[in-house]
Amino acid sequence: MRSRDSFARRFIAGETIDEAIEASRSIQAQRLQLTLDYLGESVRTVEEADAATREYARLLDVIVASGIERNISLKLTQLGAGIDRATCVDNLRRILEPAGRHGFFVRIDMENSPWTQLTLDIFETLWQQDYRNVGLALQAALYRTEQDVRRMNELGARVRLVKGAYKEPKAVAYQRKTDVDAAFLRLMKQLLDSGNYPAIATHDPAMIDATRSHAGQEGIGKDRFEFQMLYGIRRDLQGTLAAEGYGMRLYIPFGREWFPYFMRRLGERPANLGFVMRGILREQ
Numbered sequence: 001m002r003s004r005d006s007f008a009r010r011f012i013a014g015e016t017i018d019e020a021i022e023a024s025r026s027i028q029a030q031r032l033q034l035t036l037d038y039l040g041e042s043v044r045t046v047e048e049a050d051a052a053t054r055e056y057a058r059l060l061d062v063i064v065a066s067g068i069e070r071n072i073s074l075k076l077t078q079l080g081a082g083i084d085r086a087t088c089v090d091n092l093r094r095i096l097e098p099a100g101r102h103g104f105f106v107r108i109d110m111e112n113s114p115w116t117q118l119t120l121d122i123f124e125t126l127w128q129q130d131y132r133n134v135g136l137a138l139q140a141a142l143y144r145t146e147q148d149v150r151r152m153n154e155l156g157a158r159v160r161l162v163k164g165a166y167k168e169p170k171a172v173a174y175q176r177k178t179d180v181d182a183a184f185l186r187l188m189k190q191l192l193d194s195g196n197y198p199a200i201a202t203h204d205p206a207m208i209d210a211t212r213s214h215a216g217q218e219g220i221g222k223d224r225f226e227f228q229m230l231y232g233i234r235r236d237l238q239g240t241l242a243a244e245g246y247g248m249r250l251y252i253p254f255g256r257e258w259f260p261y262f263m264r265r266l267g268e269r270p271a272n273l274g275f276v277m278r279g280i281l282r283e284q
């Protein structure tokens with residue numbers, strides 16, 4: 001990010017922890033909740049995975065000192081899942097330990113489908129070792145997710161339900177938006193009815209309306225689930241839901257490795273390309 005008004009700024013809170021904390025304070029002032037994500041993924045060496053782990057440990061300290069809400073999100077390929085499982089489990093434990101001591105909740109993001117099973121396995125390994133300050137994201141686009149939701153509900157683990165941000169082959173995932181949306185609605189009900197404080201993470205008004213009506217019909221209180229959205233997307237809707245008394249958490253990404261995250265956001269909405277082009281033209 002070259003300048004403060006760079007176009008990536010719409011989706012990324014900044015490159016440094018201090019910038020992320022500043023963005024977090026302004027989000028909290030709007031009565032929104034947050035989860036901070038130190039951007040990074042697909043690291044290739046033990047040293048890089050170790051550096052990311054240390055940076056997360058530092059983030060925990062800075063968050064505690066700053067007094068903002070104690071909630072972080074992370075990706076397992078950032079902690080070495082692509083190097084070997086043991087390295088990744090060790091690194092995740094190095095974060096979950098201090099996070100647990102300081103009352104943090106840690107959410108594991110879900111990456112593309114080659115990582116799904118490993119992510120669930122690592123999650124469950126740590127869950128069985130009594131780390132309970134941790135939950136994960138599951139993607140409605142994948143056929144397997146109904147069964148994964150059932151397992152998480154059995155464990156009593158907290159799930160963030162998302163549509164899925166990655167292009168997946170049809171052997172493993174629905175290809176049409178209508179099918180992904182239908183799956184999202186089925187999974188939302190499964191989570192609201194039998195899950196532990198699920199997070200319904202979407203900007204789609206149809207998904208949000210269906211969640212509110214299902215909760216209303218089934219007498220599921222606003223304190224039993226929350227909505228989540230990404231920093232910079234549908235700010236209007238974020239404010240409306242919070243004003244209606246729903247838990248509304250923003251995912252706040254920051255860090256120098258923002259490019260893959262930014263590209264996924266562009267890919268989700270063709271209109272964003274126009275937004276980027278206008279930004280580029282302004283910078284010339």
Ligand code: FDA
Binds near residue numbers: 137163272
């Ligand atoms: P959909 O794509 O149908 O969009 C609905 C509406 O939202 C659009 O019409 C537009 O108004 C707005 N919108 C959506 N995306 C936008 C964008 N990029 N720019 C501007 N407007 C946009 N995925 C994943 O695979 N693993 C994960 O761990 C996570 N984690 C995660 C956390 C949180 C808090 C959220 C909200 C999302 C994720 N995602 C994710 C991303 C998710 O899978 C999905 O790609 C995006 O949320 C877009 O899907 P929607 O549900 O918003 O619906």
